[in-house]
Amino acid sequence: MKKILLLLANGFEAYEASVFTDVLGWNLLEGDGSTRLVTCGLRPELTCTWNFKVLPELLAADAVPGEFDALAIPGGFEEAGFYEDAFSEEFLSLIRAFDQAGKVIASICVGALPVGRSGVLKGRKGTTYHLNNGHRQQQLAEYGVEVVNRPLVIDRNIITSSSPATALDVAFLLLERLTSAENCRNVRHLMGF
Secondary structure, three states, rough: EEEEEEEEEOOOOOHHHHHHHOOOOOOHOOOOOEEEEEEEEEOOOOEEOOEEOOOOOOEEEOOHHHOOEEEEEEOHHHOOOOHHHHHHHHHHHHHHHHOOOOEEEEHHHHHHHHHHHOOOOOOEEOOOOOOOOOOHHHHHHOOOOEEEEOEEEEEEOEEOOOOOHHHHHHHHHHEEEEEOHHHHHHHHHHHOO
């Protein structure tokens, strides 16, 4: 069984988190059955950007990276407090631990910013939210990341993306990396894509 830690910062976007829960959940029930997603946050109750409440299964303080095969990070909104959690040392330490072990890290939109801030993308390629004058891409570049203006960027074990529109692509790519291209095609088909 492949275990994926879905690392949620307060203020995360529910849609960006839901693509991971749905794609990996479909795989568990209808695909090859090899994936289990565990939600994780810094606090026992999280509020999404649009006020949806989530109770994570695991607190970040109790997460043991060695028990997981991959890390998934959705983005969120500054106005909803996303960066308070996402830029915390506890959040960044988890990212570093997954990268040091060579495990897949999949981020959506501004979920790439804590990955960049953690230092694991320094000197590597990545992308993040690209609209609004490229402000978030400039921020990512300040962390020493070679920003590539593409919807998806993969640099070794790290997947970054440019907007919520890429969310499903990131989730399917994570599934493919953890299982196989054939299994991913099957799950996509069963989900109607």
